Amino acid sequence: MSTRRDFLQNMGLGIGFASLAPTLLQTTQAAGISQNPAPKLRVALMGLGSYATRVAEAMKTCQSAVLTGIVTGTPAKIPVWKEKYALADKNIYSYETLGELKNNPDIDVVYVITPNSLHHTHVIQVAATGKHVITEKPMADTAKHAEEMIKACEKAGVKLLVGYRMHFEPYTREVIRMLRDGEMGTLMHVDNYMGFRIGDPTQWRLKKDLAGGGALMDVGVYCLNAARYLTNEEPLWVTAQETKTDPVKFKEVDETITFQLGFPGGVIASCATSYNVNLERLYAVGTKGFVEMSPAYSYGPIKGRTHKGPLNEPVVTHQTLQMDGMADIILNGKTMTPAVDGYEGLRDMKIIDAIYESIRKKGVKIQLG
Amino acid sequence: MSTRRDFLQNMGLGIGFASLAPTLLQTTQAAGISQNPAPKLRVALMGLGSYATRVAEAMKTCQSAVLTGIVTGTPAKIPVWKEKYALADKNIYSYETLGELKNNPDIDVVYVITPNSLHHTHVIQVAATGKHVITEKPMADTAKHAEEMIKACEKAGVKLLVGYRMHFEPYTREVIRMLRDGEMGTLMHVDNYMGFRIGDPTQWRLKKDLAGGGALMDVGVYCLNAARYLTNEEPLWVTAQETKTDPVKFKEVDETITFQLGFPGGVIASCATSYNVNLERLYAVGTKGFVEMSPAYSYGPIKGRTHKGPLNEPVVTHQTLQMDGMADIILNGKTMTPAVDGYEGLRDMKIIDAIYESIRKKGVKIQLG
Incomplete structure (x- = not known):
C-alpha cells in the first residue's frame, strides 16, 4: 500500500484520489470512529472487445471503481463475463435494452468502448x-459529432469523460x-x-464507417493530445501529409500521416502516426534541457x-489509475489539468478534422480557432 | 595502423582509399621493390575561419592529402598559418591574386570554405x-547558382566536390x-x-546576403541529405513550415523550419532544423527494425x-577521412555512393529552394522533378 500511496502523492496530479480513502478509513476505524466506507464508482462497460477486457482486468485492482455491469451485442460473451467478474443478471444489457439503465441504481457510469464511429450514438443513448x-x-x-455528444450530456445533466x-x-x-x-x-x-503495424486486415479499425479514419484517429490522437499538454497551449494552425504503401489493406482508412501543429509560443510539434510502421516517441526540448519518452503511449x-x-516513475497499470482517477472526478467533482472531459476531446477532434482537410488541400496550413 | 586499416576495410565504402597506399608501399619496399610514394592531394584552403582551422588540423593526420596553400583576405592570418602548417610563401594567395593559382604546380585543389553565398563566385574563379x-x-x-558552378567546372575540365x-x-x-x-x-x-542554439548575433551566418538563408542552409541540409541517402531515392515532393521566436536575432534568416520529403517508395522523411533549438537525430525505421544516430551530424x-x-564504429576525425577520401576521388578517379559531387549538391539545393517556396505558399506541397 505505501508504495502506491507514495506514488500517488508524488504524482502531483492536483487531485485528491478517492483511492486513498480506504487507507484513511482504516486509520479512523483504528481510532474507534464509526464511518461508512467511501462509495465506489460503479461502472458498466459497453462493447466487450479486447480493450474492454483489458479495462475489466485492470479494474480488479481499483480502489474506488468497480465493474458492475456490461452492455453487449454478443450473447455468447455474457456467461463468460458474468462468471469472471461476478456480475448480477440485472446489470447485463444488450443494445436493445440499454434504455432500461435509467432504473438501475447499481450503475453510475457507462464506459463506451465501441468502434469510434459508434461513440456518438452510444454516448447520446447512455446520456x-x-x-x-x-x-x-x-x-x-x-x-461535429463530438459537439453533439457534449450537448446531449449537458442537457441530461451527466458527466462526459474521454x-x-x-x-x-x-x-x-x-x-x-x-x-x-x-x-x-x-x-x-x-x-x-505513435504507430504500429496493424494485424488482421478484416478488423473494424480498417473500415471507414466504423473507425471514422485510420491511424490518425486511433493512435495519432496520442501525438496531438501530447503536443497540447506539453506546450500547455492550443495550436494556431496545422499542416499534414499522407502516404500509403499498401492501398489494398488501407483502402478505406489512412495508413501513415505526418502532421505539424504550430503553437502561439512558437513551438512546432512535428508528429507522425501509422498503422504500418512501429513508431513511439514523445520528445520535448527547451532552452535548458529535453525530455524523451519511448515507449511513450x-x-x-x-x-x-x-x-x-533516466526518469524513474512507478510502473503501473494505466487503466487502473485512469478508472480510480475518473471515480474521483465523477464522485467527488475533482478537476485535473489537462482535463479528460468532452471539451478536451472536442479540441482534439477539431484538430483531426483539420489534419484531414490539410491532406485534402495538399498540405496547406489550416488555421484553427 | 592496423586499427585504422581494419576500420577502412570494414567501411564498405566501395572505394579503395589512397590512404592505404603507404602501407602497401611499405610492403613492396620491404620486399626490395623500388617505387615512388603515392602522390598526395595538395590542398589550398580558401576562407580561414574556424571551420578551415578544423580542416587544417584534421589534415595533419591525412595519409593522402596535404595542406600546401591558403587563400585569405585577412593578411594578419598569413604568418600564423605559414608557421603552423609550414606553407611556402608562393602558395599563399589573396582573393586578388587568386588567378595566379593556374601557374602553381604545388596545388591540386582549392577547398572553398567561405560564406555560403560566396561559394558560387569563388568556385567559378577557382575553376x-x-x-x-x-x-x-x-x-x-x-x-541556379549550383548549376552554374557545375557548368563552370565542366567547362574548365576540373572536378567539383561538396x-x-x-x-x-x-x-x-x-x-x-x-x-x-x-x-x-x-x-x-x-x-x-539537426539544430543548435547559435551564439554571436553579429556572425555572417545570420546575414542573408552572406549565408543565403539560416538554419536550413547551414544544418538542415544534413537532414535532407540524410533522407536521400537513407531512402536511396529522390523525393517527389516537399512541404515545409517555419517558426520564429526571436525576430530580432533572426531578422534576416530562418530560425526554425520543419519540413517533410515524400519519396517514391512511400517514405515520408520528417525533418526539423533550427538555429535556436538543440536537435540532433537520425532515425530510420523499417519493417524489420530501426536505426538511430544521436548525435548524428x-x-x-x-x-x-x-x-x-548499440553500434560500435571507430571514432575518427571526420575531416581527416573526408580529405583522404576526396584525394582518392580526385587523384584516382574513384567513385562512391552516395556521391559527393556537384550533382549531389545541386539535388539538395533544389530541395532547399522548394522548402523555402513551400513556406512562402503556406506549407503546400511543392512537386520536385
Whole structure:
C-alpha cells in the first residue's frame, strides 16, 4: 500500500484520489470512529472487445471503481463475463435494452468502448438514461459529432469523460510537471510519434464507417493530445501529409500521416502516426534541457529520460489509475489539468478534422480557432 | 595502423582509399621493390575561419592529402598559418591574386570554405584557374547558382566536390550498409533533426546576403541529405513550415523550419532544423527494425543504436577521412555512393529552394522533378 500511496502523492496530479480513502478509513476505524466506507464508482462497460477486457482486468485492482455491469451485442460473451467478474443478471444489457439503465441504481457510469464511429450514438443513448459516460478515445469520428455528444450530456445533466489514459500515467505527469516548473527552460520544439503495424486486415479499425479514419484517429490522437499538454497551449494552425504503401489493406482508412501543429509560443510539434510502421516517441526540448519518452503511449512499461538522466516513475497499470482517477472526478467533482472531459476531446477532434482537410488541400496550413 | 586499416576495410565504402597506399608501399619496399610514394592531394584552403582551422588540423593526420596553400583576405592570418602548417610563401594567395593559382604546380585543389553565398563566385574563379574545387556545404545559396558552378567546372575540365563530411563517416556508412543489405526490412519512415542554439548575433551566418538563408542552409541540409541517402531515392515532393521566436536575432534568416520529403517508395522523411533549438537525430525505421544516430551530424563522437543493440564504429576525425577520401576521388578517379559531387549538391539545393517556396505558399506541397 505505501508504495502506491507514495506514488500517488508524488504524482502531483492536483487531485485528491478517492483511492486513498480506504487507507484513511482504516486509520479512523483504528481510532474507534464509526464511518461508512467511501462509495465506489460503479461502472458498466459497453462493447466487450479486447480493450474492454483489458479495462475489466485492470479494474480488479481499483480502489474506488468497480465493474458492475456490461452492455453487449454478443450473447455468447455474457456467461463468460458474468462468471469472471461476478456480475448480477440485472446489470447485463444488450443494445436493445440499454434504455432500461435509467432504473438501475447499481450503475453510475457507462464506459463506451465501441468502434469510434459508434461513440456518438452510444454516448447520446447512455446520456438519455441519466448515467454518466466515459467514451474511449478518439472521442468521435468528427468534431461535429463530438459537439453533439457534449450537448446531449449537458442537457441530461451527466458527466462526459474521454479515456485519456496518459493523463493519469506517472511518467507523463512527471514530464508535464517538469515543463510547468521550467526545468526544460522555454519549450522550443516537440516531436511526437505513435504507430504500429496493424494485424488482421478484416478488423473494424480498417473500415471507414466504423473507425471514422485510420491511424490518425486511433493512435495519432496520442501525438496531438501530447503536443497540447506539453506546450500547455492550443495550436494556431496545422499542416499534414499522407502516404500509403499498401492501398489494398488501407483502402478505406489512412495508413501513415505526418502532421505539424504550430503553437502561439512558437513551438512546432512535428508528429507522425501509422498503422504500418512501429513508431513511439514523445520528445520535448527547451532552452535548458529535453525530455524523451519511448515507449511513450502504449500500455507500459513507459521509459523516459531527460537531460539530467533516466526518469524513474512507478510502473503501473494505466487503466487502473485512469478508472480510480475518473471515480474521483465523477464522485467527488475533482478537476485535473489537462482535463479528460468532452471539451478536451472536442479540441482534439477539431484538430483531426483539420489534419484531414490539410491532406485534402495538399498540405496547406489550416488555421484553427 | 592496423586499427585504422581494419576500420577502412570494414567501411564498405566501395572505394579503395589512397590512404592505404603507404602501407602497401611499405610492403613492396620491404620486399626490395623500388617505387615512388603515392602522390598526395595538395590542398589550398580558401576562407580561414574556424571551420578551415578544423580542416587544417584534421589534415595533419591525412595519409593522402596535404595542406600546401591558403587563400585569405585577412593578411594578419598569413604568418600564423605559414608557421603552423609550414606553407611556402608562393602558395599563399589573396582573393586578388587568386588567378595566379593556374601557374602553381604545388596545388591540386582549392577547398572553398567561405560564406555560403560566396561559394558560387569563388568556385567559378577557382575553376577558371584549372584547379579542382571542393566547396563546403551548402553547395550554394540557390539551385541556379549550383548549376552554374557545375557548368563552370565542366567547362574548365576540373572536378567539383561538396564537403559532405558524413558520407565518409563510419556510423553513417554502416547505417547505409544495413539499409542496403535489407537488415531493417523495407524502409518505412525517417526522422532527421539537426539544430543548435547559435551564439554571436553579429556572425555572417545570420546575414542573408552572406549565408543565403539560416538554419536550413547551414544544418538542415544534413537532414535532407540524410533522407536521400537513407531512402536511396529522390523525393517527389516537399512541404515545409517555419517558426520564429526571436525576430530580432533572426531578422534576416530562418530560425526554425520543419519540413517533410515524400519519396517514391512511400517514405515520408520528417525533418526539423533550427538555429535556436538543440536537435540532433537520425532515425530510420523499417519493417524489420530501426536505426538511430544521436548525435548524428556533428563532429563526433557519433552514437548509434539499432534494434539489435548499440553500434560500435571507430571514432575518427571526420575531416581527416573526408580529405583522404576526396584525394582518392580526385587523384584516382574513384567513385562512391552516395556521391559527393556537384550533382549531389545541386539535388539538395533544389530541395532547399522548394522548402523555402513551400513556406512562402503556406506549407503546400511543392512537386520536385
